Amino acid sequence: MRPLNYHHKIILNNLLIYTITIAGAVFFAVQFTWFNSIRAIQNDLLQSGLDTNLYIQQQTASLKTNDEKAAYLNANASELYTSIVPFSRCHTELLALDGTVLAFNGGFEEPMHLTAEYEKCRDTGEPNFSVRNDNGLTELWMVTPILSKDNTVIGYTGYIFSLATALGIEHYLFSVLVITGVIGLGVLWICVSKFSNGFLRPIKDLTRISAEVNKGNYNMVIQYKKDDEIGDLTAVYNTMTQNINNVIMQLKSERQRLGSVLASLDDGLIALDRDGNIIASNSYLKTYFNVSNPKSVYDFRYQSFLRDIFDSLKQGQDFISEEVDCNGLQLLLTGSPIREPNVEENYMIIIRNVTATKTFEREQQKFISSVSHELRTPLTTIIGYTDMLKRRNVQDPQLLGSSLDTINHEGHRLVRLVDDLLSANSTQATEFTVRLTNVDLDALLRGVVDQMRIKCWQKEIEISYKAERNLKDVLGDYDRLSQIFINIIHNAMKYSEPGGIIDVVLTEENNQYLSVSIRDFGVGIDPAKKDFIFSAFYRVDEDRSRSNGEGGAGLGLYLVKQVVEKHNGKIRVDSEVGEGTNITVLLPVVDEPEDAHEA
Amino acid sequence: MKLKIITISSVLMILVLVLSGCSSIFIPNDTVLTVKPAVGKTAVIDSFTAAQPGNVRCFSNKDQYILTTGRSQTGYTVDQYQLSTGTLVNITSSETPIESVQSTEDGFYYLRQNSGDATHLQLIWSTNDKTLEKTVTDATEMTSRAFYAFGKNKAVYADSTNQLVFTDAAGNKTKYGLSDVLNVTDIVWSEDNQVGFMTASVDNSDNIGLYQILLKDGRLLINQIDSEVISMAFCPEKNIFAYICQKGEKADLYLLTDIRSLNLQKKLEQSNMERMTFDQGGDRIFYSLSADNVSGIRSTVWEYNLETGAYFQITAPIKLTSDILVPAKKNTLFYSTSEITSMENSKTLQNIKMINKLDYTSPKNE
Numbered sequence: 001m002r003p004l005n006y007h008h009k010i011i012l013n014n015l016l017i018y019t020i021t022i023a024g025a026v027f028f029a030v031q032f033t034w035f036n037s038i039r040a041i042q043n044d045l046l047q048s049g050l051d052t053n054l055y056i057q058q059q060t061a062s063l064k065t066n067d068e069k070a071a072y073l074n075a076n077a078s079e080l081y082t083s084i085v086p087f088s089r090c091h092t093e094l095l096a097l098d099g100t101v102l103a104f105n106g107g108f109e110e111p112m113h114l115t116a117e118y119e120k121c122r123d124t125g126e127p128n129f130s131v132r133n134d135n136g137l138t139e140l141w142m143v144t145p146i147l148s149k150d151n152t153v154i155g156y157t158g159y160i161f162s163l164a165t166a167l168g169i170e171h172y173l174f175s176v177l178v179i180t181g182v183i184g185l186g187v188l189w190i191c192v193s194k195f196s197n198g199f200l201r202p203i204k205d206l207t208r209i210s211a212e213v214n215k216g217n218y219n220m221v222i223q224y225k226k227d228d229e230i231g232d233l234t235a236v237y238n239t240m241t242q243n244i245n246n247v248i249m250q251l252k253s254e255r256q257r258l259g260s261v262l263a264s265l266d267d268g269l270i271a272l273d274r275d276g277n278i279i280a281s282n283s284y285l286k287t288y289f290n291v292s293n294p295k296s297v298y299d300f301r302y303q304s305f306l307r308d309i310f311d312s313l314k315q316g317q318d319f320i321s322e323e324v325d326c327n328g329l330q331l332l333l334t335g336s337p338i339r340e341p342n343v344e345e346n347y348m349i350i351i352r353n354v355t356a357t358k359t360f361e362r363e364q365q366k367f368i369s370s371v372s373h374e375l376r377t378p379l380t381t382i383i384g385y386t387d388m389l390k391r392r393n394v395q396d397p398q399l400l401g402s403s404l405d406t407i408n409h410e411g412h413r414l415v416r417l418v419d420d421l422l423s424a425n426s427t428q429a430t431e432f433t434v435r436l437t438n439v440d441l442d443a444l445l446r447g448v449v450d451q452m453r454i455k456c457w458q459k460e461i462e463i464s465y466k467a468e469r470n471l472k473d474v475l476g477d478y479d480r481l482s483q484i485f486i487n488i489i490h491n492a493m494k495y496s497e498p499g500g501i502i503d504v505v506l507t508e509e510n511n512q513y514l515s516v517s518i519r520d521f522g523v524g525i526d527p528a529k530k531d532f533i534f535s536a537f538y539r540v541d542e543d544r545s546r547s548n549g550e551g552g553a554g555l556g557l558y559l560v561k562q563v564v565e566k567h568n569g570k571i572r573v574d575s576e577v578g579e580g581t582n583i584t585v586l587l588p589v590v591d592e593p594e595d596a597h598e599a
Numbered sequence: 600m601k602l603k604i605i606t607i608s609s610v611l612m613i614l615v616l617v618l619s620g621c622s623s624i625f626i627p628n629d630t631v632l633t634v635k636p637a638v639g640k641t642a643v644i645d646s647f648t649a650a651q652p653g654n655v656r657c658f659s660n661k662d663q664y665i666l667t668t669g670r671s672q673t674g675y676t677v678d679q680y681q682l683s684t685g686t687l688v689n690i691t692s693s694e695t696p697i698e699s700v701q702s703t704e705d706g707f708y709y710l711r712q713n714s715g716d717a718t719h720l721q722l723i724w725s726t727n728d729k730t731l732e733k734t735v736t737d738a739t740e741m742t743s744r745a746f747y748a749f750g751k752n753k754a755v756y757a758d759s760t761n762q763l764v765f766t767d768a769a770g771n772k773t774k775y776g777l778s779d780v781l782n783v784t785d786i787v788w789s790e791d792n793q794v795g796f797m798t799a800s801v802d803n804s805d806n807i808g809l810y811q812i813l814l815k816d817g818r819l820l821i822n823q824i825d826s827e828v829i830s831m832a833f834c835p836e837k838n839i840f841a842y843i844c845q846k847g848e849k850a851d852l853y854l855l856t857d858i859r860s861l862n863l864q865k866k867l868e869q870s871n872m873e874r875m876t877f878d879q880g881g882d883r884i885f886y887s888l889s890a891d892n893v894s895g896i897r898s899t900v901w902e903y904n905l906e907t908g909a910y911f912q913i914t915a916p917i918k919l920t921s922d923i924l925v926p927a928k929k930n931t932l933f934y935s936t937s938e939i940t941s942m943e944n945s946k947t948l949q950n951i952k953m954i955n956k957l958d959y960t961s962p963k964n965e
Contacts (some may be wrong), residue, residue, distance in 0.1 A: 020610055035625045042634055050641055051890070051899070055915035057644035058957065086897065087890075087916055120631045130631040142634075149643040149960070 006203075010196040011189065018188050022181040030174050037166035038131065041140055045159045046127060048088035049144030052157050055084055056146050060154075070097055070154040073146070077102035088159055095143070095156035102155070114158040117143040121156060131163065138163040202230045206237060218245030268331075268351030272297055274344060276310055288331060288351055306349065309335040313347045323354070330355045363536065370554060374417050378410035420555045423483070434477035434566050438590055441474050441481070441514050442467045442506055448485045449504055452493075460498035463489070467506035472589040474514055480563045481587075485516065487556040488583050492520035495581065513569070513586040521580035530573055534561040560585075640911040642902070642930075642959035649953045651687045653678055654935045655921040656700040658879060659707070659727065664688075665924060665933055666707055667954060668697045677709055679727075680933075680954055682926075687954075691729050701748035706731070706768070708748040710741070718742055722756055724768040735770050745783045745797065749835065750790040757783035757797070763812065763819060775819035781810075787833035787840070788812075794858050796840055798828050809842055811861065824861060825853070830874045830886075836927075837881035843872045852884070854905070867903055867910060874919075880927030882906060887923070890916040900932060902961070911962050920952050932957045 004012065059080065060069040073080065074096055081094045081103035093104040093111055099118045101111035120128040121143040129142035139160050146155040202224040209220040218241055224234040258280065262269055268284030276297040286292055289303050297310045305324050312320050313335050321334045332354045338346040385403045394400050449465040456463040474481075485504075492502045503519040525533060536558040564571045568588055575581035626632070653667035664679040667687070675697045679688040695712040698720060702708075706726040713719040720741040725732040739759060746756035752768035761781065765773040777783070781799040784807060788795035793814040798807050809828040813820040824842075829850060831842035840855040850872035853863045866884075875886035882905055887898035897916035900923055904910070913932065921935040938951045 016606060016610070020606070023610065031624055038626050046634065050912065051915040053915075054641055054644060054912065058647040058915065061644045061646045061958075084915075116631045120633065124633050127634045128631050129634055131626055131628050133628050149645070 007196050007200050010199070011192050014192045015185065015189060018185060019181075022177075022184065026174065026177045026181060029177060030170055033173055034166070034170050037163070037169065038140065041161050041163070041166065042129060042142065045088060045090070045129075045140070045142045045161060046144065048084075048092075048159065049127060049142075049146075049157055051087040052084045052144070053147050055087070056080060056155070057149055059083075060148070066148050066150070066152045066154055069148050073155045074102060081105070084157070088161075090159050090161040093158035093160075095158055097153065097155060099156070101158075112141070112158070112160050114141050114143050114160070117141050118156060118158065121145055122153075125153065138167050199230070202234055206234065209237075209241070213241055213244070218242075218248060267353075270297070270306070270349045270351070271338070272310055272347045272349070274314065274346070276307075279346060284351060284353075288326060288329060288353070290327065305333065309333060309349055310347060313337055328355075329353055330358045367536070367554070371417075371421070375414065378413045378417075381410045382407050382414075420559070423555070423559050434480055434563070436475045436477060436567075438473040439476045439478050439481060441476075441516070441587065442471055444478060444482060445485060445504060445506055445516065448482055448489065452486065452489045455490075456493060456502065459493060459496075461493055461496050461500045461502060463502045463504065465504045465506075468508055471506065471508055471514060472591075474567070474587040475590045476567050476587060477563075481567070484560040484563045484585070485518070487560050488518045488585070491556055492518055492522065492581070492583075495524075496520045496522035508589070509586060511589075513588055516585045516587070517582055518584075519580065519582040524577040524579050525573070525575035525581055526577055527575075530575055533557050533573060534571070557583075640909075640962040642911055642913040642961060645930075645958040645960055647955070647957045648685065649936070649955045650685060651680060651954045652951060653680065653687060653954045654952045655680070655924055655933050655954055657702050657707075657922075658924055658926070659702045665954075666690075666700045666702055667935070668700055668709075669952070675711070677707070677725075685956070690727070691725060691732070698744050699746070701746070701754075703748045703752040703754075703768075704750065705752055708735075708746065708754050710744060710746060713738055719759070720744065722746055722754065722766075724752060724754070733768060733770060735766050735768070735772075736764075740764075743783050745786045747786045747788050747795070747833075749788050753790065755786055755788045755795065757786065763797075775814075777819075777821070785831060786812075787831065789833070789835060789838055789858055792838060792858055796824075796831060796833065796842070796858075798831060798842075809844070811858075813859075822861070824863070829872060832876045832884065834877035834881035836879065837877075839877070839881055841866075841875060841877070841884055843875055843886065852886070852903070866905070866908070869901075873898055874922060876922045876924065878925035878927055878929075882928070883925065885913075885923040885925050885932065887919050900934065909961075913959055914957065917955075930959050930961060932959070 056069075056073065059076075060072050063069045063072055073094070077094050081092070084094070085092055085105065091104070091112065093114070094102040095114075095118060096102050099115070099122070101113075104111040117128045117130060125145060127142060127144040129140055132139050132141055139162050142159045142161070144157050144159075145153040146157060148154050202222060205222045205224070209222055212220045220241065221238050222234040224231055259282075262280060262282035265282060265284075268282060268288055270281045270285065271279040273279055278294055278296055281294070285294060289300055291300055291303075294300060297306050300306045303326065305322060309320055309322065317335075319334070319336050321332065323330065323332050325331075330353070332352040333349055334352075335347060335349040338348055385407045388394070389400065389403055394403065445465060445467065449463055453463055489502060489504070496502065500521050503517070505515075505517045505519070507515045507517070509515040534557050536555055561571055564585055564587070570586040572584040572586070573581065574584070651667075653669040656666045656668055658665055659679065663683070664681050667678045667680050669676045669678055669687075671689070671692060674692050674694045676692045677690045677697060677700055679690055680686075681688065691709075693711045695714050695717075698710040698712065700707055700709040703724070706724060708722055708724050710720050710722055713721055716738075719739050720736075720743075721734050721738065722736040722741060723732060723734045735754065736756070736758070741756060742759040743757045746754055748754045753766065755763060755765050757777070758764050758774075761777045761779050762774045763777055763783075763786075765775075777799075780801050782801075782803055783797050783799045786795060786797040795812045797810050797812055799810060800807050806826055807828045808826045809824045809831065811822045811824055813822075825844050827845040829843040829845060831840070833840050838858055840858050841852060843850050843852050846868070849868050849870045851865055852867040852869075852872065852875070854866050855861070855863055869888060871889035873887040873889055875884055877884055884903045884905065885900060886903065887900050890897045890899055896918065898919045899912050899916050900914040900919070901910055901912050917934075918937040919934060920937045924933040925931065932955070934955050934957075935952045936955055938953055
């Protein structure tokens with residue numbers, strides 16, 4: 001059977017208490033009423049007995065002995081009885097000393113034998129009574145002694161008092177109390193039901209809202225405005241949920257902030273508890289390890305180094321650092337414990353992608369090595385020739401002239417190398433600027449081609465230039481644009497054999513760009529290396545570039561790309577090994593004003 | 600669970616008891632029980648006689664006899680009941696009913712109805728030997744039965760014009776006006792203190808008030824003392840005054856030992872107190888209680904001792920028709936009762952008033 005709910009319990013408890021109370025009250029009310037009725041009747045009958053005593057004393061006052069008085073009583077019972085009957089309002093009997101009924105009346109045909117009462121009265125000398133229920137009649141039977149002046153018993157008076165009236169009153173009282181009790185029970189039931197509904201309503205609201213809070217809805221408020229204990233409870237509850245809501249919002253905000261901070265970190269981060277569960281992390285875990293929503297360190301199946309670091313930290317190591325290769329990346333992992341007072345020890349692992357750094361270090365090493373070599377080579381030549389001239393005291397003008405030419409050439413080469421290094425450095429500077437003016441690219445290229453023609457002739461390379469007519473200007477830095485085209489042509493020369501051809505073509509593309517194409521028919525570039533030719537310090541063929549005396553730091557095309565991008569342009573490389581290379585530079589044209597066109 | 604069992608058992612038990620016919624648990628059926636009497640003490644009757652007919656009125660001045668009134672074949676009589684012999688001697692008679700008799704130093708005043716006019720009364724003074732008799736009031740002067748004899752053949756009464764009249768045996772009167780609304784029903788007077796008391800109703804209402812009356816500088820001053828007064832009594836020997844008034848369901852008896860002050864002392868409280876008198880010495884008050892538990896109108900006579908405060912019943916319920924006269928320092932009552940004849944069931948009740956003399960012994964103090 002389903003247990004009773006609190007509402008029903010309140011009602012039942014109240015009804016039970018009321019029933020017990022009313023039943024008890026009815027019981028005791030009836031009992032005491034009956035008792036008091038009997039007592040009142042007793043007192044009346046006792047008074048009647050006293051009155052009888054006084055009367056008979058009065059009538060027998062002249063007699064000297066008790067026996068005479070008793071005899072007088074016996075002899076004059078009828079007359080005496082007539083006089084004492086009015087003293088009580090019930091059936092009265094005059095009894096002799098031996099209990100014989102001397103006179104009676106009261107509507108009875110025969111005397112009532114108050115034997116038991118008489119015997120006890122005789123024995124005790126005190127009035128005695130009993131309540132008798134005989135043939136449906138309830139009566140009080142009493143016998144009192146008739147005393148002479150010296151308290152000697154000379155006879156008895158018996159009374160039989162009908163308790164019908166008292167009983168009727170008692171039954172009436174009982175009925176009234178029971179009916180009142182039943183009516184009260186009904187009224188109580190209604191009142192308690194209503195009261196308990198009202199009383200439980202805020203509790204039900206409390207329950208409902210608690211369920212909502214349990215679901216995470218902390219904005220619920222209990223509407224109970226009365227100033228009582230329930231009102232105090234609901235006020236406190238509302239304050240509590242509001243505080244919880246505020247704290248949760250605060251925590252969410254903190255978490256979001258933390259998430260933002262973690263997301264903004266350039267490094268990956270995992271915070272672990274003592275069981276290896278992830279407390280916090282950022283998205284780099286997915287990036288580096290390709291693991292989504294890990295819950296613990298043990299979810300990284302292929303990254304055992306994380307578990308190893310965790311185990312080491314758990315064993316008490318204060319700091320641990322390790323470099324690993326993972327998915328083509330070089331990662332630096334540093335782990336340390338997080339220790340706060342009164343907080344369980346947790347652990348943090350920072351994952352830093354040092355691939356670029358390592359690459360840069362390697363490139364830097366290569367650059368230093370390359371630069372060192374490039375610097376050493378002309379310096380060695382210069383020193384060699386100067387040593388020779390000094391040592392041999394060369395007088396031969398031809399030898400002297402060629403040696404000096406060589407020294408001069410190598411010196412220029414050093415200067416170019418230093419210029420390239422400075423240019424590369426300047427493009428890295430934040431203040432690398434270009435002075436933009438309208439540039440006639442056709443005129444610029446003609447100048448560059450003329451400038452490079454001599455060098456090409458020296459290497460037996462033919463250079464040609466073609467341009468479309470009526471081309472628009474570009475907005476650019478004349479000197480820098482000149483430099484980049486010099487660098488591209490220079491590069492083309494480097495990788496062309498003697499007898500080769502370099503074609504420079506200027507066209508307009510899509511009415512938005514001017515396209516400068518510099519085509520050589522040299523060795524070409526391995527497709528695998530094509531994307532690196534614009535990287536700093538990168539040279540496709542180290543040996544080749546050094547052997548023909550050109551050398552370089554690998555910065556030329558890097559500089560070209562920087563300058564083209566600074567001009568909002570694009571650069572493109574098309575090359576095939578053995579077929580040559582075509583480098584195309586696109587520069588945005590300057591839109592002429594309409595009135596100018598009209599002009 | 601345990602509590603539920605106890606609760607349900609208690610409920611069932613109570614219901615069984617309640618519904619079991621309401622038998623009293625305090626007074627079981629068919630069981631004889633001894634009762635310790637809770638009623639009051641009673642006197643012990645030593646002797647009793649009811650030999651002479653008559654209605655007891657007052658002691659004579661010399662205490663040798665009691666003046667009574669009675670009926671004769673010729674009319675209404677004033678008689679002397681000789682205390683020593685118990686014999687009855689006729690003093691005077693009247694054709695009209697004699698309402699009241701009070702003794703004075705040399706004689707007595709008696710109040711009789713006017714001939715042919717029952718509403719008016721006449722106050723008559725007579726010597727004890729009836730050698731001299733004077734009608735003190737005019738024919739229509741008195742309608743109230745309130746009069747009081749005092750001192751040397753003097754009396755005070757309320758006349759029909761709402762005046763208080765002080766008179767002597769010669770008919771010399773001094774009158775004082777009363778309020779028109781007061782209807783005097785009884786009066787007593789102390790000549791020595793010039794203070795008296797009267798009971799009166801206001802506009803004939805049922806509420807009888809008690810008033811103190813003072814003669815000061817020739818003026819009559821009236822102070823109301825109480826209301827719902829049942830009876831009053833004055834003891835000229837000690838100049839003490841007492842009265843009974845109704846207080847709720849009970850009656851209170853108040854004593855005034857200094858009749859000029861209003862320093863009332865409540866002495867007794869009992870239900871159904873009726874008339875009262877002092878004994879001649881002023882040491883005791885005798886009063887009657889209406890007996891409710893008896894058939895008919897009967898009263899019991901009680902004694903209240905002013906010194907000890909003890910009170911007890913003296914007589915069985917009797918049909919008391921007179922005041923209770925008690926000599927000083929004696930346990931003897933003189934009173935009259937009505938003896939109802941066999942003609943009780945007829946429309947005309949025949950009362951034979953008998954003079955009762957009862958000697959008793961006071962109950963022992965326990």
